[in-house]
Each structure stands twice: as structure tokens, then as C-alpha cells.
Amino acid sequence: MRAAVFHGPGDIRVEEVDKPEIEEPTDAIVRVTHTAICGSDLWFYRGESDRDPGTGVGHEPMGVVEEVGEDVRSVEPGDRVLAPFAISCGSCEFCRKGLHTSCVNRDSWGGDNGGAQGEFVRSTHADGTLVRVPDRYADDEDALRSLLPLTDVMGTGHHAALSAGVEAGEDAVVVGDGAVGLCGVAAARRLGAERIVAVGHHEDRLAIAEEFGATHTVAERGDDAVDAVLDITDGGANHVLECVGAASAMETAVEAARPGGTVGYVGVPHGMEGGLDLFSFFGDNVALRGGVAPVRAYAEELLADVLQGTLDPSPIFTETVGLDGVPDGYRMMDEREAVKVLVKPWE
CATH class of the missing domain: 3.40.50.720 (NAD(P)-binding Rossmann-like Domain)
Structure with a gap:
């Protein structure tokens, strides 16, 4: 598959990488249809935080479930889902109290999970992480654009x-x-x-x-x-x-x-x-x-408001690019030419 990869400050490249695969029965593979570049991504882009060269980037995925492990119950192939920037199990002490970012099984979208600025990601702990979008909105582009900010900002x-x-x-x-x-x-x-x-x-x-x-x-x-x-x-x-x-x-x-x-x-x-x-x-x-926001705890209530039309954060996306445009998207955000860049990997 193709994905954006960090090679050093100011150096983001789109290249062929291994597509993630199901490794545990609690995993799901998601084909990413919408994602974004985050202001926090600029810290490693500017060299102001450490990141290993050669790692995938991005942490705000939305897409369609392609495959699930045998223990996954909340979603199935074909479901439209969005995912918070932090993977969480949904069942540990901290998840139960709404502090999903302190999950004892916390995981990220980088490494062998694909990096969310790419064509596919592997969600470990799919039942605790993925948020299903109702079928009637699964292909509603305006609704999806408004829902994407629920992954983070x-x-x-x-x-x-x-x-x-x-x-x-x-x-x-x-x-x-x-x-x-x-x-x-x-x-x-x-x-x-x-x-x-x-x-x-x-x-x-x-x-x-x-x-x-x-x-x-x-x-x-x-x-x-x-x-x-x-x-x-x-x-x-x-x-x-x-x-x-x-x-x-x-x-x-x-x-x-x-x-x-x-x-x-x-x-x-x-x-x-x-x-x-x-x-x-x-x-x-x-x-x-x-502190760091446990956005998974707020996903359902914010999703309901978006879908009933009382909340629309989509104007934060002032530029939209395909996967090949991700390096320029980083530049635009770094130079304050864009508030936030929406990425559509399959266009």
C-alpha cells in the first residue's frame, strides 16, 4: 500500500510500505477514506520533537472496515467507522472511567499499524476503539467531513x-x-x-x-x-x-x-x-x-450532535489533498497557509 512516511525534519514522502494485516483476534483492518494532518504533526516535521526516520505518520483515520479478527463484535466488514487518535481497549480501569488515553493497552497508529496518512490501518482493540457511523451517513460526504474532526481536534x-x-x-x-x-x-x-x-x-x-x-x-x-x-x-x-x-x-x-x-x-x-x-x-x-484529551469518551455524544445538525466543525478544513499531496499539506500548515488539511488517500 501507499502511505506518508517521515524521513527527517521537513521531509515527508509518500511511498510503498507493507499493508498491515490481522495479527490478533481483536484487530480490524480499515481502508482509510478520510484523514488529516494535525498541528501536533508539525512538531516532528519542524524537528522540535523526536521521531524515528522511516515511520508512518498520521493519527486521525476514518474509513471502511475491510477485515476483522474473530473476536471483534462491534463492527464488521463494510461498516463506516472513525477512530480516535489513541487506540484503547475500552475495558480497563481507565477506559471505564472515560480516560481512554491512559488505557493500559494503549496503542498508536504508527509502526506496523500503518500510519493513518495512508491507504490502510490496523486497529488493535477494534471493539474499544472504532466508532461506527450509521449506515444512512456512510456515503454522505458532507456528514463525513463534519465527523472527521471527532478523531482529534x-x-x-x-x-x-x-x-x-x-x-x-x-x-x-x-x-x-x-x-x-x-x-x-x-x-x-x-x-x-x-x-x-x-x-x-x-x-x-x-x-x-x-x-x-x-x-x-x-x-x-x-x-x-x-x-x-x-x-x-x-x-x-x-x-x-x-x-x-x-x-x-x-x-x-x-x-x-x-x-x-x-x-x-x-x-x-x-x-x-x-x-x-x-x-x-x-x-x-x-x-x-x-491534559491529553480522551476523545473516545466523547465520540458518541459529539457524533449525535453532528448528525442532527447542531455541530459542524468542518470549516477547520481549509485545504483538501490526495495522498500525493500530503507533503505539500505539511508545508501549507507549517507556513500557515491552511488551518487544517483534510487528506483523501484514494482520490
């Missing part, structure tokens, strides 16, 4: 909103205008936030934030951004979503929080070599909650 934005404690009628501030931040805006609106302030640096992305429900946008940087947020929220918000991971974003988030408020963070931490200054949290009794 929409679930991650939702986790940020829940971690921040967003409630109906409250203010929420979202720091970051990438795909996760934009989905955080949509999640805050879904939870009923009355005033939603989106903080970012790109006017085109802030326009999407407004489409998703932001009542105010802030394009300033540093102290000016904080001052603007404090002015809009009359002294800060009780619920702040940190969706970047950079030290500067966390600093903005805590300064935007009202005393006694909560920062929900989901940005992959980077630039924290000097450590996180906790005094701002300490001094104003600001809580910090969050």
Missing part, C-alpha cells in the same frame, strides 16, 4: 471546555486560533457559554471563530491581548481554554482568568524548558485542569 476542544468548567450563561476565553482552539470555541458555544472571546493572531482564523460562536475576537499580542480580554470580560473569565501549549499562551490564559477561575489546557506543552510559573495560579486561586 473537536474532541480535544471539547475536553478543554469541560476541563475549564464552561457552563451555560458564563464567559469563556479561548486562547489559540488553530484547529483545536476553533473547536474549543464551538465546544464552549455547545455548552451554553454566553460570551466567548477568541484570542489569536490570524484574522482569517478569527473569522472562523466567529462562525463557530465567538462573540468577541482579540488579535493583539502579549499584554495588549490580556488587557483587551480583561476589558471585554469586566476583569477576566471564570473559564479559560488554553489550546496552544506554548508558555506564552499559558501566561495569557492565567492572566485572562478571573480569581477563582479555571484554565482548561489541552495544548501539547512546548517551550516550557524554564518551567511553568505557578505564582499567578497560586496568587489568584486559579485552577489548572486538562
Whole structure:
């Protein structure tokens, strides 16, 4: 099969690799029809995180089940499915409490599982991982495009909103205008936030934030951004979503929080070599909650909202490429020419 492979910083190639096969009775093989490039993929692309050359890339697969192991019960060949970025068993202590990213049997889409930016993947623990799409939507391209973000960024934005404690009628501030931040805006609106302030640096992305429900946008940087947020929220918000991971974003988030408020963070931490200054949290009794999002825990409820038309995160996909276009998709995201790139391996 063909798949995108990492060969070093700035070097993604599409090449022939071994097609994954059923190895355990709990496995399933999925033909990937839709996938995406994630902002977190840019860390190894830029050389800012380690990755072994020659490994497959991608972690947001959606497709059609081709084959299942003899113990798989929840899906069968021909089913349309989507899959979270982390493989989980669905039955261990942590899966049962909704913390699928801490699954004791956790697995990834890389290695011999195919890499999700390719033609096929092997889902270990298929029953605990794969989310079946109702048959009536299996070939509905608009619905599938809206469902794909549930594999990662929409679930991650939702986790940020829940971690921040967003409630109906409250203010929420979202720091970051990438795909996760934009989905955080949509999640805050879904939870009923009355005033939603989106903080970012790109006017085109802030326009999407407004489409998703932001009542105010802030394009300033540093102290000016904080001052603007404090002015809009009359002294800060009780619920702040940190969706970047950079030290500067966390600093903005805590300064935007009202005393006694909560920062929900989901940005992959980077630039924290000097450590996180906790005094701002300490001094104003600001809580910090969050971490890597257990998106499998949220899949069914978000899927229901997408299919009934009350949630549509698809505008985050500002470019679409086939498999051969994946290297250029990385370039577009790296150079901020695209918010998020949708990949259709078979077109």
C-alpha cells in the first residue's frame, strides 16, 4: 500500500510500505477514506520533537472496515467507522472511567499499524476503539467531513471546555486560533457559554471563530491581548481554554482568568524548558485542569450532535489533498497557509 512516511525534519514522502494485516483476534483492518494532518504533526516535521526516520505518520483515520479478527463484535466488514487518535481497549480501569488515553493497552497508529496518512490501518482493540457511523451517513460526504474532526481536534476542544468548567450563561476565553482552539470555541458555544472571546493572531482564523460562536475576537499580542480580554470580560473569565501549549499562551490564559477561575489546557506543552510559573495560579486561586484529551469518551455524544445538525466543525478544513499531496499539506500548515488539511488517500 501507499502511505506518508517521515524521513527527517521537513521531509515527508509518500511511498510503498507493507499493508498491515490481522495479527490478533481483536484487530480490524480499515481502508482509510478520510484523514488529516494535525498541528501536533508539525512538531516532528519542524524537528522540535523526536521521531524515528522511516515511520508512518498520521493519527486521525476514518474509513471502511475491510477485515476483522474473530473476536471483534462491534463492527464488521463494510461498516463506516472513525477512530480516535489513541487506540484503547475500552475495558480497563481507565477506559471505564472515560480516560481512554491512559488505557493500559494503549496503542498508536504508527509502526506496523500503518500510519493513518495512508491507504490502510490496523486497529488493535477494534471493539474499544472504532466508532461506527450509521449506515444512512456512510456515503454522505458532507456528514463525513463534519465527523472527521471527532478523531482529534473537536474532541480535544471539547475536553478543554469541560476541563475549564464552561457552563451555560458564563464567559469563556479561548486562547489559540488553530484547529483545536476553533473547536474549543464551538465546544464552549455547545455548552451554553454566553460570551466567548477568541484570542489569536490570524484574522482569517478569527473569522472562523466567529462562525463557530465567538462573540468577541482579540488579535493583539502579549499584554495588549490580556488587557483587551480583561476589558471585554469586566476583569477576566471564570473559564479559560488554553489550546496552544506554548508558555506564552499559558501566561495569557492565567492572566485572562478571573480569581477563582479555571484554565482548561489541552495544548501539547512546548517551550516550557524554564518551567511553568505557578505564582499567578497560586496568587489568584486559579485552577489548572486538562491534559491529553480522551476523545473516545466523547465520540458518541459529539457524533449525535453532528448528525442532527447542531455541530459542524468542518470549516477547520481549509485545504483538501490526495495522498500525493500530503507533503505539500505539511508545508501549507507549517507556513500557515491552511488551518487544517483534510487528506483523501484514494482520490
